[in-house]
Amino acid sequence: MDLPRELAHEIQAPLTSLELRLVKLCDTLPQSELAQDCLRELDALKRLVVDFLALDAPEVEPSLGALGPVFSALEKRFLPIASARRVTLVVDGSGARDAVFDRGALERVLTNLVDNALKFSAVDGVVHLRARGDDGRVELEVRDEGAGIAPEAREHIFEPFYRVDREAPGHGLGLAISKRLAEAQGGSLRCDSELGRGSSFIVTLAAS
Ligand code: ADP
Secondary structure, three states, X not given: OOHHHHHHHHHHHHHHHHHXXXXXXXXXXXXXXXXXXXXXXXXXXXXXXXXHHHHHOOOOOOEEEOOHHHHHHHHHHHHHHHHHOOOEEEEEOOOOOOEEEOHHHHHHHHHHHHHHHHHOOOOOOEEEEEEEEEOOEEEEEEEOOOOOOOHHHHOOOOOOOOOOOOOOOOOOXXXXXXXXXXXXXXXXXXXXXXXXXEEEEEEEEEEO
């Protein structure tokens, strides 16, 4: 028996019932910051459990489709976030050919990557999301100009629960899930990075 998975399954129901009660409490006490904080913490805990369970069983049904709508959705979602962080986000999907992917899964992967790129960018930095295609495949690249990742850390960043800085927020599951989701679509995810110059995460998918 896989005890950590059993535990994750077991705590889902009580977490949901706790959430229902907390939502009621927040409705009853709309001014209570404590109640709102509890709901936020609970939400993070629920996400951790869902992410943990998704590690081994990503639900993915890849098929051939256009990448344009994925790029548009990400641009719409992240432009305000980038501007709030005073980072320039440049989205260029013009090199995108049709590719084999699952829309939900691919958006999840790119969301993780763009979110990280913005998080690790300095003010006035630039983050690029772009596509290029050749030889029956499409590469989707998320590049930032942040601090970069040291080679010894880069060996571990796709491992579950690995974080370069243990004090930083997050559980270190985003890249592990992203890699599994990319592979479940028949693709791959890799990282190039140079300390002091930035990082580049590249998703490769099969193209038409
Ligand atoms: P989380 O899910 O907690 O955000 P991730 O799995 O996405 O964690 O990332 C794991 C670790 O890899 C992060 O804690 C961070 O140290 C490092 N990392 C990820 N993306 C970048 C990036 N673009 N630049 C620098 N470090 C990064």
